[in-house]
Amino acid sequence: MSGQEGCEYCSNFVYDEDYECYVCDMELDEDEMVRFLQGRTAGCPYFRFDEEYRIVRRQI
16 A cells, blocks of 8 residues: 555544544654645555554453
């Protein structure tokens, strides 16, 4: 996955109750934001796969 299409799987993609939508929780600088919005990124450098079951596996 590259660019914006993998955002829904990223642990930094969180629901913002003020805006009532999902947003990236990372503080992108102006240049990074422009590249992201224009789709000119090969992949997000902040992408972390959201493994919600990671803690459960450690407990087993």
